[in-house]
Amino acid sequence: MAVGIPQALGYHYYNPLWTTFFRDLGIEVVMSGQTDRKKLDRGINIAPGETCLPLKCYLGHALALAGKTERILVPRLVCLRTKPAIRLGCPKMIGLPDMIRALIPDASIVTVNIDLRQQSEEASYAALARELGFPARRARQAYAHGVDVARARQNERIALARASVESNGRLKIGMLGHAYLLYDDFLNLGLLKKTRATGATVINCREIEAGDIDDGPGDIHPLSWYFENHVLSAARRFCTDERISGIVYLCSFGCGAASITAEVIESEIGRGHPVHMLKVVLDEHTGETGIATRIESFVDMLNLRREREL
Numbered sequence: 001m002a003v004g005i006p007q008a009l010g011y012h013y014y015n016p017l018w019t020t021f022f023r024d025l026g027i028e029v030v031m032s033g034q035t036d037r038k039k040l041d042r043g044i045n046i047a048p049g050e051t052c053l054p055l056k057c058y059l060g061h062a063l064a065l066a067g068k069t070e071r072i073l074v075p076r077l078v079c080l081r082t083k084p085a086i087r088l089g090c091p092k093m094i095g096l097p098d099m100i101r102a103l104i105p106d107a108s109i110v111t112v113n114i115d116l117r118q119q120s121e122e123a124s125y126a127a128l129a130r131e132l133g134f135p136a137r138r139a140r141q142a143y144a145h146g147v148d149v150a151r152a153r154q155n156e157r158i159a160l161a162r163a164s165v166e167s168n169g170r171l172k173i174g175m176l177g178h179a180y181l182l183y184d185d186f187l188n189l190g191l192l193k194k195t196r197a198t199g200a201t202v203i204n205c206r207e208i209e210a211g212d213i214d215d216g217p218g219d220i221h222p223l224s225w226y227f228e229n230h231v232l233s234a235a236r237r238f239c240t241d242e243r244i245s246g247i248v249y250l251c252s253f254g255c256g257a258a259s260i261t262a263e264v265i266e267s268e269i270g271r272g273h274p275v276h277m278l279k280v281v282l283d284e285h286t287g288e289t290g291i292a293t294r295i296e297s298f299v300d301m302l303n304l305r306r307e308r309e310l
């Protein structure tokens, strides 16, 4: 049996858990590959009008796998934390399997349904394995191994990011946004690479130990969405770290959650944290040249400010 994994949306948060889990069960894994023009255009062609860019991208990845594997993994991310408060996936992540069934009826999908109000994540993966014909004991082992591999990967990233923050000399820019934008060079139009090309050090918000926003003093109002809370928590860390000179906030046109997150971050910055923020809103019409110009201007401005302060 082969299972396809679209390299978009949740993939950027959950892998290598997924690939390890399936391979440990003895299932062949077929990846959709990096995002490219063809995938994105195919996704755009079938997406409803109000769809955000990452979801259009996901549709393109799912189309690339349709008919190539027996099943395609399409997660349903409903409730991702219950304590100290319930934190949800955005409505599009909750409805993703239904959307794929409606828009790509040829795709045979299998779902991992993460709703921590109902059952643990481990139990959700056991249910996924059961649907594929594997017993719970093997599923638990495969899940535990997947979690270990994913944690080790994340710890490596965090160690590298920590070394970058602590290094001397270069301008440091905190990069905020969802993992599926930050790690997809095609979708973000090479924004992270372009920022590094200016000589600045980029600190990816997925690679800092952001802590838990609900455990803080509470002057940011936590949002109901799990991934938005991570962005907010990271924004707070960037805003209060004097080694970070500026923040680039990458978000998607048509993302209701991000539009609220941006407001909260801006009000936090407005409450006295001396950090400049460049907000970049992406859609399929965003031009690469315009992005490069904005990044270069932002870095120039931060460098001038830094020179004045030295």
Ligand code: SF4
Pocket: 052, 053, 054, 055, 090, 091, 092, 093, 178, 252, 254, 255, 256, 257, 258
């Ligand atoms: S959080 Fe925003 S960008 Fe992400 S899938 Fe939901 S609507 Fe799209």
